[in-house]
Amino acid sequence: MAATNPRTPPKPVMRDSLIAAAFRLFLERGYEQTTVDDIVTLAGVGRRSFFRYFPSKEDVVFPDHEQCLDDMTRFLAASADTDDPVVRVCDAARLVMRMYAENPTFSVQRYRLTREVAGLRTYELSVVWRYEKTLGDYLRTRWADRKDGTLRANVAAAAVVAAHNHALRHWLRSGGEGDPLEEVDRALEFVRGTWSPDAAAPPAGPDASAEGADDVVVVITKRSTPMWRVVREVESSLGEG
Amino acid sequence: MAATNPRTPPKPVMRDSLIAAAFRLFLERGYEQTTVDDIVTLAGVGRRSFFRYFPSKEDVVFPDHEQCLDDMTRFLAASADTDDPVVRVCDAARLVMRMYAENPTFSVQRYRLTREVAGLRTYELSVVWRYEKTLGDYLRTRWADRKDGTLRANVAAAAVVAAHNHALRHWLRSGGEGDPLEEVDRALEFVRGTWSPDAAAPPAGPDASAEGADDVVVVITKRSTPMWRVVREVESSLGEG
DNA sequence: AGAATTCCGGCACCGAGTGCCGCACGGGGC
DNA sequence: GCCCCGTGCGGCACTCGGTGCCGGAATTCT
Numbered sequence: 001m002a003a004t005n006p007r008t009p010p011k012p013v014m015r016d017s018l019i020a021a022a023f024r025l026f027l028e029r030g031y032e033q034t035t036v037d038d039i040v041t042l043a044g045v046g047r048r049s050f051f052r053y054f055p056s057k058e059d060v061v062f063p064d065h066e067q068c069l070d071d072m073t074r075f076l077a078a079s080a081d082t083d084d085p086v087v088r089v090c091d092a093a094r095l096v097m098r099m100y101a102e103n104p105t106f107s108v109q110r111y112r113l114t115r116e117v118a119g120l121r122t123y124e125l126s127v128v129w130r131y132e133k134t135l136g137d138y139l140r141t142r143w144a145d146r147k148d149g150t151l152r153a154n155v156a157a158a159a160v161v162a163a164h165n166h167a168l169r170h171w172l173r174s175g176g177e178g179d180p181l182e183e184v185d186r187a188l189e190f191v192r193g194t195w196s197p198d199a200a201a202p203p204a205g206p207d208a209s210a211e212g213a214d215d216v217v218v219v220i221t222k223r224s225t226p227m228w229r230v231v232r233e234v235e236s237s238l239g240e241g
Numbered sequence: 242m243a244a245t246n247p248r249t250p251p252k253p254v255m256r257d258s259l260i261a262a263a264f265r266l267f268l269e270r271g272y273e274q275t276t277v278d279d280i281v282t283l284a285g286v287g288r289r290s291f292f293r294y295f296p297s298k299e300d301v302v303f304p305d306h307e308q309c310l311d312d313m314t315r316f317l318a319a320s321a322d323t324d325d326p327v328v329r330v331c332d333a334a335r336l337v338m339r340m341y342a343e344n345p346t347f348s349v350q351r352y353r354l355t356r357e358v359a360g361l362r363t364y365e366l367s368v369v370w371r372y373e374k375t376l377g378d379y380l381r382t383r384w385a386d387r388k389d390g391t392l393r394a395n396v397a398a399a400a401v402v403a404a405h406n407h408a409l410r411h412w413l414r415s416g417g418e419g420d421p422l423e424e425v426d427r428a429l430e431f432v433r434g435t436w437s438p439d440a441a442a443p444p445a446g447p448d449a450s451a452e453g454a455d456d457v458v459v460v461i462t463k464r465s466t467p468m469w470r471v472v473r474e475v476e477s478s479l480g481e482g
Numbered sequence: 483a484g485a486a487t488t489c490c491g492g493c494a495c496c497g498a499g500t501g502c503c504g505c506a507c508g509g510g511g512c
Numbered sequence: 513g514c515c516c517c518g519t520g521c522g523g524c525a526c527t528c529g530g531t532g533c534c535g536g537a538a539t540t541c542t
Contacts, residue, residue, distance in 0.1 A: 014490090035528065046491040051530065122367040129366050151428055155403045162399030166392050187392055255521090276497065287522040292499065 015053045015063075017043045022060045027109060031061075031117045058123040061110060065127050068099045072131065076138040085142040086156060089135050090188040093164040096131060097184045100168060104176030111172040132161045163187035256294045256304075258284045263301045268350060272302075272358045299364040302351060306368050309340045313372065317379040326383040327397060330376045331429040334405040337372060338425045341409060345417035352413040373402045404428035 021043040025034040036057055040047045054060045072092050079088045100107045114120045139153035146152065167184035171177075262284040266275040277298055281288045295301045313333050320329045341348045355361045380394035387393060408425040412418075 036530090037528085048491060048493090048531090049489090052490085055530090057529065122363055122370075125366045125370050126363040129363075148431060151404065151407050151431055154407045155400050155432055158399040158403030159396050162396045163392065166395045190389060190392055191396055277499090278497085289500095289522060289524090290520085293521085296499090298498065 014043070014045055014049060018045070018050060018053060019060055019063050023106075023109065026061070026113055031113055031120060058120060061113060061120055062124070062127060064099060068096055069127075069130055069134065071095055072134055076134065079138075081142075085139055086160075086192055089139060089157065089160050090192060092135060092138075093131075093160050093188060094181065094184060097164060097168060097180055100172075101180045108172055108176045111169075128161060128165065132157050135160060159191045160188065163191040255284075255286055255290060259286070259291060259294060260301055260304050264347075264350065267302070267354055272354055272361060299361060302354060302361055303364070303368060305340060309337055310368075310371055310375065312336055313375055317375065320379075322383075326380050327401075327433055330380060330398065330401050331433060333376060333379075334372075334401050334429060335422065335425060338405060338409060338421055341413075342421045349413055349417045352410075369402060369406070373398050376401060400432045401429065404432040 018039060022034070022039045025038055025042060036050055037047060039060075040050050050060075054063075072095055075092055075095060076088065114124050136153050136157035139156055140150050143149035143153055164184055164187065167180065167187040171180040171183055259280060263275070263280045266279055266283060277291055278288060280301075281291050291301075295304075313336050316333055316336060317329065355365050377394050377398035380397055381391050384390035384394055405425055405428065408421065408428040412421040412424055
């Protein structure tokens, strides 16, 4: 071995070396076949230090999500009230995709792990849930005055997360080829266009948005139709303005 | 609890007594403060038997989800191709809500546990994910010919699950008062009306099943909506016929 | 330099989960 | 009656993730 580098710029040297050692072992012999003792032995540190930097063995697989979640929270907190909430939330989702895109090989390797190991998959689920909750909380406050605002917020957050994950997984399955940002844009556009028709993207002129409050309900019935149901549909949709 | 379910071929005596003992201890001294040894001691059985009936300590908190997931899978597999996929998926979500509604007190107690204990929350997340995946798989096969079918399926499944959870959590937070089925119907109606405009239909539609070909397309758009988008939705939904 | 704080390693310990073995059933078969 | 065999249960003994605690070394402050 060459002489150790005397330059140690920041402080997270041990943290990074633990991540490196962990992934080396995870990829070559599997996650569950690797014990924490194996990791700390390879990294040349004490076992106790591992749990100082990572609260659990699973956390070492997702070392950057905590930071990304902070970024998203700050991003949403810094949004103006004039912005379209849905657009803002889509941009927040793009933040996550950008994090994945920064290290394609690392992201792909991690994806292979999470696909095989059930424990890592559930851990990733909990991370995704925190993202979704962050988006949902933001939408909830923005739509606090709206009737069914919380329901709308929950569903919208779930749809955005689902679209993001769709694009992300497709990109990861391809091995990190192509531009994931482009893919997630397509998916989010689909969500925004299909789910939330207000403030459509392509035409920048949303008519009757200022103080109109005039709901437009279009009912198209083809052939014979049980009218009682159509009436109920219209009534229920008019009931929530 | 009286013996209710006749569909239990094996002898669930020990299993039920383990569940009862576990919840007694969980509710009186907390989940993490209760060890598996405490449970088996109270139940009067050996420690090894616990893990014969429940693969992990968390599984004892969700003893009925496995059965419910099977029910949902069978329900979707038994659906005719003429059914509206979205309606079918909403009915599948109702199945889950019905399971919760069968034992309100038990559901509320479990809800309190999952709210406090982080480990149980992530476990519940993994269960919800399996439901969502089941719904998504079904929609994916139904929309295989559609452009962006998988994206549509993922987002729709996520929206349905989010709406279901919204109604469920609201009902659980109220302590199990009122009719949760009614609440989930409202929430699912919102999703179907807002997200998927094609073919609004009653859950048990007696019409349109005899000789078919009488498609009813109802498009409801809230607020002012760019008409080109409505037209596009109608056209695409008519193209499937 | 001396003191205080922080960082690290090495225990000892707890609890979840597993493999293995022995035992007590219970039911045929003869 | 006996023996045989499959099954369900209990009781180890063990691994491994995770935590509390303490002593020592490195670093920083004054």
